[in-house]
Amino acid sequence: MELTSSVLNLDWVEVETKVKRFIKDYFEKSNAKGIVVSLSGGIDSCTVAALSALAIGGDKVLGLMLPEKETHRPQDVKHAKLIAKKFNFKAVKIDITSTLEAFYNSIPIFDNTEKLCKGNIKARTRMIYAYYYANRLDMIVCGSSDKSETMIGYFTKWGDVAADISPIMDLYKTQVRKLAQRIGIQKEIITKPSSPGLWTGQSAERELGIKYEKLDLVLYGLEHFMKTEEIAKQLHVKKEVVDGIRRRWLFTEHKRRMLLTTKLQYRTVGTDFRLPRNPC
Amino acid sequence: MLNEGDVKMKEEIRIALAQISCKLGDKNVNIDKMQKVASKAKRHGVDLVIFPELSLTGYVVRDQIYELAEIIPGPSTTVVADIAKKTKTHIIFGMVELSEKTQATIYNSAVLVGPEGFIGKYRKIYLPTHSVFEEKRYFRQGYQTEAFDTPLGKIGLIICYDIFFPEVSRLTRLKGAQLIVCISASPATRRTFFEALTVARAMENTAFLAYVNLVGIEDGLQFWGGSRLVGPNGKILVQAKYDEEDLVMCDVNYIDIRPVETFVPTLKDLRPELFDEMKIYAEKL
Numbered sequence: 001m002e003l004t005s006s007v008l009n010l011d012w013v014e015v016e017t018k019v020k021r022f023i024k025d026y027f028e029k030s031n032a033k034g035i036v037v038s039l040s041g042g043i044d045s046c047t048v049a050a051l052s053a054l055a056i057g058g059d060k061v062l063g064l065m066l067p068e069k070e071t072h073r074p075q076d077v078k079h080a081k082l083i084a085k086k087f088n089f090k091a092v093k094i095d096i097t098s099t100l101e102a103f104y105n106s107i108p109i110f111d112n113t114e115k116l117c118k119g120n121i122k123a124r125t126r127m128i129y130a131y132y133y134a135n136r137l138d139m140i141v142c143g144s145s146d147k148s149e150t151m152i153g154y155f156t157k158w159g160d161v162a163a164d165i166s167p168i169m170d171l172y173k174t175q176v177r178k179l180a181q182r183i184g185i186q187k188e189i190i191t192k193p194s195s196p197g198l199w200t201g202q203s204a205e206r207e208l209g210i211k212y213e214k215l216d217l218v219l220y221g222l223e224h225f226m227k228t229e230e231i232a233k234q235l236h237v238k239k240e241v242v243d244g245i246r247r248r249w250l251f252t253e254h255k256r257r258m259l260l261t262t263k264l265q266y267r268t269v270g271t272d273f274r275l276p277r278n279p280c
Numbered sequence: 281m282l283n284e285g286d287v288k289m290k291e292e293i294r295i296a297l298a299q300i301s302c303k304l305g306d307k308n309v310n311i312d313k314m315q316k317v318a319s320k321a322k323r324h325g326v327d328l329v330i331f332p333e334l335s336l337t338g339y340v341v342r343d344q345i346y347e348l349a350e351i352i353p354g355p356s357t358t359v360v361a362d363i364a365k366k367t368k369t370h371i372i373f374g375m376v377e378l379s380e381k382t383q384a385t386i387y388n389s390a391v392l393v394g395p396e397g398f399i400g401k402y403r404k405i406y407l408p409t410h411s412v413f414e415e416k417r418y419f420r421q422g423y424q425t426e427a428f429d430t431p432l433g434k435i436g437l438i439i440c441y442d443i444f445f446p447e448v449s450r451l452t453r454l455k456g457a458q459l460i461v462c463i464s465a466s467p468a469t470r471r472t473f474f475e476a477l478t479v480a481r482a483m484e485n486t487a488f489l490a491y492v493n494l495v496g497i498e499d500g501l502q503f504w505g506g507s508r509l510v511g512p513n514g515k516i517l518v519q520a521k522y523d524e525e526d527l528v529m530c531d532v533n534y535i536d537i538r539p540v541e542t543f544v545p546t547l548k549d550l551r552p553e554l555f556d557e558m559k560i561y562a563e564k565l
Contacts, residue, residue: 018468018502021523025497267343274342274414276304277499 001224003217003234008175012182019167019179020055026165027056027140029278034139038130038160039063039083039091040197041076046083046189047180048144048168054183058088064133065093066126068100071197079189086184096125119198123159131162140164148173148212151219152245153252154204160196161255172216210241218245292533293432295459296321296329297507299520299527301496302338305348307356310336314373315363317527322367324529327432329371332463332494332507333440334388336375339465340498345418349378349386353398361393370394370432374439374463377403379420388419390437390463392428402426402437406445412467412501413441427455433534436487440464443477443491446484447555453485453547458534460487465494468504468523475506482510486541488532495525512540 001007027035035056037049045063053061065080077093084091103121104110112118134141143163145155150169155161168176173194180190194204194212205211210218214235221231221242228246232239254260259270267273298317303309314331321329333339336356337348350356356375364371370392377389388404403422407415425448427436436452436459443449443462452460460481466474474491482489489510494503507520509530520526541547 017523021502022497022500276340276342276344278304 001221001226003221003226003231005174005213005217007220008172008216010175010178012178015171015175015179016051016182019051023052023055023142023165023167027060030140030164032134032138032140034060034062034137035142036062036064036130036134036137036139037142037144038126039065039080041065041073041079041083041189042194042197043180043185043189043192044144044146044168044173044176044194046079046185047176047183048142049089050083050087050180050183050185051167052142053087053089058090061087061089062133062137062139063089063091064126064130065091066096066129067093068095068097068122070097070200071122071195071202075192076197079186079192082186083189086186094129096122096129099125115199119196119202120156120159122198123156123196127159127162134164142167143169145169146173146176147171148216148219149204150256151222152208152215152248153255154196154208155255156196156198157255172219173212174216210237210245215245218242219249222246222249288431289429289433290327290431291433291535292531293327294325294529294531295490295509296324296326296527296529297490297492297509297518297520298329298331299492299495299505299507300331300335300525301494301503302332302335302498304338304498305341305344306338307336307348310338311356311359311363314360314371318363318367318369318371321527321529322369326369326529328435329367329369330461330463330490330492331371331373332492332503333374333390333465334376335373335463335494338496338498339494339503340501341376345376345386346384349376349384351380352377352389352391352401354378357391357393357398360391361397364393365395365397368395370399370430372435372437372461372463374465377401385420386418387422388415388439389422390439390461392430392435392437394430399430400426400428400437402439404439404442405448406441408441415441425451425455427452427457429456433458436460438462440466443474443481446481449481449485449487449489453487457485458487458537459532460485460489462489462491464491465503467501471504471506471522478508478510479514479516482512483514483544484546486512486537486544486546488512488534488537495523512537513543 035052039045049063130141141163143166145161195202228242232242318329377387379385390402392399405422409416434456436457438448478491492507495505506522509517518528518530520528
């Protein structure tokens, strides 16, 4: 297999159709009244919110903008509003700074210098807001994790990834950009550097040490059972870099699984209790 | 002149490919849908209505499968046979079959019923257990290919992944099948394989092949539909829509097999000794 950007090409019309159908089908089967999307203003959440609006109608989609003072970037709010306007759904802005400060102040062992632990509080707090709105308004939460970040565990466990459905989780970041382009997401949103928004100046590509164009091909190779030597050789990157990504992928599996326990009885939740998601 | 027990066969029949979505785990709803579709097909003069794999229950039923399994013939088969009787059609559908001799040994089966009642069943031989599929976790594999004498000609039954193994279709043909029916529950990422293999199986066996796939979304799997009837020369005689419910109909005249069978005589040229060799090498793989 030749690892070039062409392997990531898909039929984007078909992808758009399938994702919209998936959202609509789940929405209808859940008997919910709408879909809540935590809308950061980044490409993933903007794309998911737009697809949700296209799938079920903008009047049934609610975007939650949840900025806080440390990571607040005016352009993100601007982009979120642009998408809401273009795809005709309501977006509500709530400053979560005071909620976060209440958390920080109430945790006896809180350490302001531990930016990852602190950042995870932000992601989990946003999740609480999304689920409160969903519960209160009888809606479902639509997540916007992509495949690149999900595979390498670049997300907060029980935080930003928590959702009822994640319609673009099988698309790598560079593929999300293509889909975004196809459905008319503004160029300035597509080309904006990605950030999880956990601390000031956080940049996904800088933190990961690799551009998404390259990372996605490494992950594609791993997905297709290629050996790290072969991936490194083809992409002209050091084998240690590919090995590092592979390790990161394997060692973050705990973040992608739910409810691990030890087997004690006949059938066990999360292991061999296998039920359909929408049983009759 | 026909003797007692002989089945008088029609040369020309009308087939309906009933591409439906199923309500997961709800046999009553699915049977109700079968009844409506069969009645509609009958109004168009259809003789044979074909539904997808596991159309009685839906495909991704997981552990609920044990509550849904039934012996064949059994309660659901009887209900569908009643539909066949009322509509004067033959019906093929898929269901979870419970072995009569055990309490939880089940098969992924295709059932053929007609106006006179139950005709036969086929138990899926090749059970996919890779990627998103977990059939061997639940099902026991079948051990026998099947082709049934009916008033609509000799009909061979295969199920979905069986089509990847040419010997299954070939055996139904060697048993005399003029029409090979493949019922399926194939998710979208496999479409290119099935579109090639349905044509190949029809051509290499010089037989008609009816492929009927599920549609709808079950646990994130999107079944792509695209049901089709392929002639013995590989020509697609009718094709259903992708991704949505559809009912398409087509006339089949078995006389059309003859010119193809003489033009590309794959059955005449068959070399049985190669199968012995295949067995030896398959065991050593």
